[in-house]
Amino acid sequence: MKSLQSFAFFLIFVVLAFDICESKDCSNPFKTIVVSQSDTSNFTTIQSAIDSVPTGNSQWIHIQISPGVYREQVFIPKDKPCIYVEGAGRNSTSIEWSSHLNATFVTKANNTVANGITFTASTIFFSMGKYGPKKNGVITAHERDSPNDTSGFVFKNCNISGTGGKTQLGRAMGPYARVIISDSYLSDVVRPEGWGPREFVGHEGNLTFVEEGNRGPGADKSKRVNWMKHLSGSELDKFLNISYIDEEGWISELPKTIFI
Ligand SMILES: *[C@@H]1O[C@H](CO)[C@@H](O)[C@H](O)[C@H]1NC(C)=O
Ligand SMILES: *[C@@H]1O[C@H](CO)[C@@H](O)[C@H](O)[C@H]1NC(C)=O
Ligand SMILES: *[C@@H]1O[C@H](CO)[C@@H](O)[C@H](O)[C@H]1NC(C)=O
Ligand SMILES: *[C@@H]1O[C@H](CO)[C@@H](O)[C@H](O)[C@H]1NC(C)=O
Ligand SMILES: *[C@@H]1O[C@H](CO)[C@@H](O)[C@H](O)[C@H]1NC(C)=O
Ligand SMILES: *[C@@H]1O[C@H](CO)[C@@H](O)[C@H](O)[C@H]1NC(C)=O
Ligand SMILES: *[C@@H]1O[C@H](CO)[C@@H](O)[C@H](O)[C@H]1NC(C)=O
Ligand SMILES: *[C@@H]1O[C@H](CO)[C@@H](O)[C@H](O)[C@H]1NC(C)=O
Numbered sequence: 101m102k103s104l105q106s107f108a109f110f111l112i113f114v115v116l117a118f119d120i121c122e123s124k125d126c127s128n129p130f131k132t133i134v135v136s137q138s139d140t141s142n143f144t145t146i147q148s149a150i151d152s153v154p155t156g157n158s159q160w161i162h163i164q165i166s167p168g169v170y171r172e173q174v175f176i177p178k179d180k181p182c183i184y185v186e187g188a189g190r191n192s193t194s195i196e197w198s199s200h201l202n203a204t205f206v207t208k209a210n211n212t213v214a215n216g217i218t219f220t221a222s223t224i225f226f227s228m229g230k231y232g233p234k235k236n237g238v239i240t241a242h243e244r245d246s247p248n249d250t251s252g253f254v255f256k257n258c259n260i261s262g263t264g265g266k267t268q269l270g271r272a273m274g275p276y277a278r279v280i281i282s283d284s285y286l287s288d289v290v291r292p293e294g295w296g297p298r299e300f301v302g303h304e305g306n307l308t309f310v311e312e313g314n315r316g317p318g319a320d321k322s323k324r325v326n327w328m329k330h331l332s333g334s335e336l337d338k339f340l341n342i343s344y345i346d347e348e349g350w351i352s353e354l355p356k357t358i359f360i
Contacts, residue, residue, distance in 0.1 A: 126181065127158055127182075130162045131162065132161075132162045133149045133152065133162070135164065136166035137168040139166070145170065146163065146165060147175065150174065150176055150180065153183065155177075156179055157181065157182055157183075160184060161183050161184065162186065163186065165186065165188065166193070168194075170194065170196070171195075171196050173206070174197075174204065174205045175207075176206070176208065179209070183207075184212075184214075184215070186214075187214075187216040189257075190218045190258050190259040191259070192216075193217050194217065194218035194259075206273075207240075208243040212253050214255050214256070215255075215257055216257050216258070218258065218261065239260055240255075240270040240279050241272075241277075242270060242273060242277040242278060243273035243277065244275075245275065247306070253280070255281045255282070258285075259285045260284060260286050260289065260318065261285070261286075268291050269286075269290060269295055270295055270296070271295070271296040271297075272296070272297055272298050275307075277300075277307050279309050281311050282310075283312075283313045285315060285316040286315070287317060288316075293325050294324040294328065295309045295324065295325050297327075304325070307327065308329045309325075309329060312331060
């Protein structure tokens, strides 16, 4: 009886401990940071707003980007999770970056979400290195090093377009990289294969690159890499849930509903 009691106590302890760990993931309430090119009392670049997020952050940070064309590379380091980058709509806010070495938007952190932004790649694209095709660029690079990482990079209602070359949607920067692009417009700037495994050739099974509900000439999936993931019914339902931006609810649910 005694041992049964201690076992029950132990179980309760485990459940509570687990719960506390989970809720620590990304906490509410949101802290909002405004980026604006016209109101200079705010941050004027997206990167400076990200730089202002404290390392080890665990609160959702909502970076609200006012209309404008932001010519910068965006980099979110590992120790700054829980960042939600929201544009003023894909016809109003765009991020343009061209580099032969770097992706437009790089995140190494858990729980990064982008919504309502146009990502534009322009000029000439060059080889990304020995694994990349020549004349090629890339929009996203996501790093996820463990199956336990709740990290993922979600693009919604975005517009991926560009001129002067072709680009991949993403390349794996970690063996479990995870990028989801949905309800977005993809121009013919997107290369038919869509995605690249980088040095994880032969281990593509653990990469999660998903495209659902996109349109435009670059959204044709018929020539995509054959290891792309397709979300099944209930997974997709959960995923589609995030299209309803509800600041009181969904975003705090995101790591649980989408990534676990
Ligand atoms: C930043 O922008 C917001 C909304 O546009 C405005 O209310 C605020 O006064 C601006 N300045 C600072 C320092 O936040
Ligand atoms: C953006 O512009 C395109 C093309 O003009 C239009 O079809 C689309 O509805 C617009 N989207 C939004 C969210 O305003
Ligand atoms: C690529 O981005 C990383 C992270 O922002 C930076 O440290 C590096 O200098 C960049 N490289 C180039 C060639 O721009
Ligand atoms: C993932 O978590 C499980 C359960 O907590 C643990 O057993 C496993 O070692 C972890 N895997 C990695 C790669 O960290
Ligand atoms: C992401 O979250 C998982 C636990 O949910 C943690 O083990 C991992 O270290 C985190 N990754 C980063 C880059 O912080
Ligand atoms: C996407 O962005 C490009 C470049 O800004 C623009 O020309 C195009 O009309 C946009 N398309 C949609 C459907 O939003
Ligand atoms: C995927 O990751 C697991 C560990 O979580 C590993 O055992 C497996 O070999 C990996 N699969 C591939 C195809 O690399
Ligand atoms: C979204 O998820 C929440 C919580 O999991 C659920 O209550 C709600 O019904 C879902 N909404 C849709 C449209 O699936």
